[in-house]
Amino acid sequence: MEISRLRALRELSTRQTMAAVADALFLTPSAVSQQIAQLEEEAGIKLTERQGRGVRLTTAGEVLVAHVERLLGVLEEAKSDLAQLKREIAGKIRVAAFPTVAAALLPHVIKTLGVSYPFLEIVLEEMEPADGLAALGSWRADIAFVDDLTFRLRREDKTVEQVPLLEDVLYALLPCGHRYADRATVSMGELKNEAWALDSASSFYAEFIVNLCRRAGYEPRINAECRGFEILGAMVAAGCSVSVIPGLRLSHTPSDVRAVKLRPEMKRRISVAYRRGERKHPAVQVFVSQLLASAKELALRPVPQLPA
Template sequence: MDLSRLRALRELSVRKTMAAVAEALLVSPSAVSQQIALLEQELEATLIERRGRGVSLTVAGEQLVQRANRIFAELEAARADIAEIKKIIAGELRVAAFPSVAAALMPSTIRELSRLYPRLTIQFDEMEPEESLAALRSWQTDVAIIDDLNVPAGALDPNVETVPLIEDVFNVMVPQKHRLADRPTVTLEDLKEERWVIDTASSHYTKMLTDACLAVGFTPQITARCKGFEVTVALIREGCAISILPGLRASHDLEDVWVCRLAPEIRRRIFLAFRQGEKRSPTLQAFISQVQAQVATNWPLSPPAAS
């Protein structure tokens, strides 16, 4: 069987539409459809069923994907074996991370790895945790930086291993002239009458904030929804709203924004995720070590994420 056809089927099992698979594999939807059709013709079996705009796998398709997962896992393990024997840190390592952790850690990590290992190239893609985990499962990235807010432990694929990285504490961000400015800590009750701006990149983040407010007796008055930090912090800076954002965001220069701790704390755990059996790769080990070094240097008082 052709590996590219198996890869297309595996992608389809995760992404559910021909268009999404085509985007991930950098080919046209018709090319994906042709790959699946050729695989079905070769096996003389129906592997997919169309459901509206998407597709679902038949029993035969599901079984083939399970076999394909093991095949690709063995191929990656073989590559790791050879890399371990050669002890060479070179080539390309693909990394996916969500914006807050990426902005805080990736520039310094990539810089240091480039200095230490000139033959190694880090190919970075900004992705939300669920998206990066899907990319990891489908061999579109080698390392995914995820958190337990968006990817609970029970949602992890058994073929994915994780390494704890850091625990991130959420902070309250208000304008410098806000009534709560200069206070080291605030409670959710203190924010009951405030107007809120939220980052909508993650629905889990929105739900977490809403549930936390409901637990103390109020629904947050959300007056702005943004897809990124730049607009969010601009609205806070100009006194239009307040927000609760990851502590890693406060690692940047936030001119005219007051950052204070929330009591009681809301935390998330951040992990490095990679395919099972690949930790032996010297390249992956070098990346893990360097990210951990950056955490230890820049956040020495922050506890590592629990295993």
């Protein structure tokens, strides 16, 4: 049984459509269907069956995927052992990171490692936590950043290891002239009658903010869905909207806004994730080590104070 076909089956076990598997593996849906058909022919038993518009695994398919999980873990450990024997930190690390942590941490990490390990290439791709974790599972990424607000590990618990990095406090972002702009804290309930700008580039984070409003007893009136922070910040600065942003964004906010801590305090926990079988890979180890050092340094810096 070819590894590529086994990986396709593993992806199908979670993504449930040929199109979704094709996107993850950079193939066409017909190529994925062909791989699954060839795998079923090799196995001599039906591994999948139609379910509505999607596909689900048969009992035989689920049994095979369980073996595939262990097999891929062993292959990852073998790669790590060989890399250790080379005694050289080299090769490519593909990093999937969402914008806030990417901007706050990764430039310094990549620069520092580039000086210490000139043969180590780090390639960064912006992805939201769920997409980054999916990329990790499909070998499109070697490192992924996740947070506990927008994603929870499920099946990947067996194959992915997480290392906590830092806690990021959330703030209400208000125009300078807002009646709560000079307060030390503000509750979500006090923002009930405001218009809201949301960063729709992250559907998970936008949904989290909407749910915060709902828990405070109201449906937010959204007047801006922004694919990124630039327009969101401009809407707040102009007095058109309010929003809630992570503390890591404060150093990149316009000068004519105010960040007020939420009451009760709310924070997200950010972690770095990698495949469990690669925990001893030298390149992964030095990357995570430098990341932890940079995160510790960042946590010791004072919170940027926005002008009143």
